[in-house]
């Protein structure tokens with residue numbers, strides 16, 4: 094497929110590299126300037142693009158930038174064809190993104206993104222840690238293949254996203270409409286806990302919306318108590334430990 098990715102940081106970069114490696118035609122854009130973008134694109138094995146060109150002649154557009162920067166894209170995204178599937182990978186963290194009133198008041202994050210961008214989006218690629226995304230993929234049918242959640246209101250768009258998720262080495266689990274996508278936001282049992290399909294479905298069902306923001310901030314507080322940067326295993330262990338029904342790390 095022809096894919097544009099806005100944001101070439103940790104997540105946008107991993108998605109770009111992996112989708113290009115499975116034969117997709119990937120171009121990338123980020124706001125950090127031409128030279129930085131060209132170097133990053135070379136490193137990822139994809140094409141650098143200008144801001145205007147990133148939305149041209151694509152079937153899928155992946156937005157992978159911090160939540161706080163999403164409003165900066167509203168003018169650009171308004172020009173995107175209705176036929177393009179727009180994917181939102183974002184997670185809202187107040188310590189990083191600041192206070193966004195609607196989100197603080199409990200608006201579902203990707204509903205806010207969709208309203209801010211003025212068009213439908215599919216939420217995906219948000220509930221796996223960078224390490225899982227980069228190294229956790231397995232061939233279809235493999236034992237213990239990690240599952241990724243996605244949500245949105247357009248079934249056909251979700252089928253396309255599900256194919257991309259599988260191409261990256263993960264099973265896809267449809268978590269429902271965009272309004273349901275809080276079930277894989279930070280602070281829920283489905284968020285960055287590296288589960289297989291049956292476990293992820295259970296975790297999506299077990300989430301409690303009113304607890305999520307508190308648990309998200311609690312987890313960040315715990316990570317800040319670490320004397321060194323927490324490892325991938327540390328993060329998984331802590332995330333899973335917040336929810337009694339999640340499997341524990343071995």
Ligand SMILES: NC(=O)c1ccc[n+]([C@@H]2O[C@H](COP(=O)([O-])OP(=O)(O)OC[C@H]3O[C@@H](n4cnc5c(N)ncnc54)[C@H](OP(=O)(O)O)[C@@H]3O)[C@@H](O)[C@H]2O)c1
Nearest residue numbers: 100101102103104123124125157158159162183184219223
């Ligand atoms: N890290 C994780 O484990 C993880 C997992 C799943 C989802 N997510 C979510 O995915 C999103 C991206 O995360 P990340 O870890 O990849 O962030 P990151 O490493 O900080 O990268 C952010 C990227 O966004 C670009 N950017 C910022 N503002 C922009 C704008 N207005 N227009 C175009 N590009 C812009 C930056 O460009 P420059 O570098 O050129 O300045 C950078 O390439 C976040 O919402 C995050 O919460 C993160």
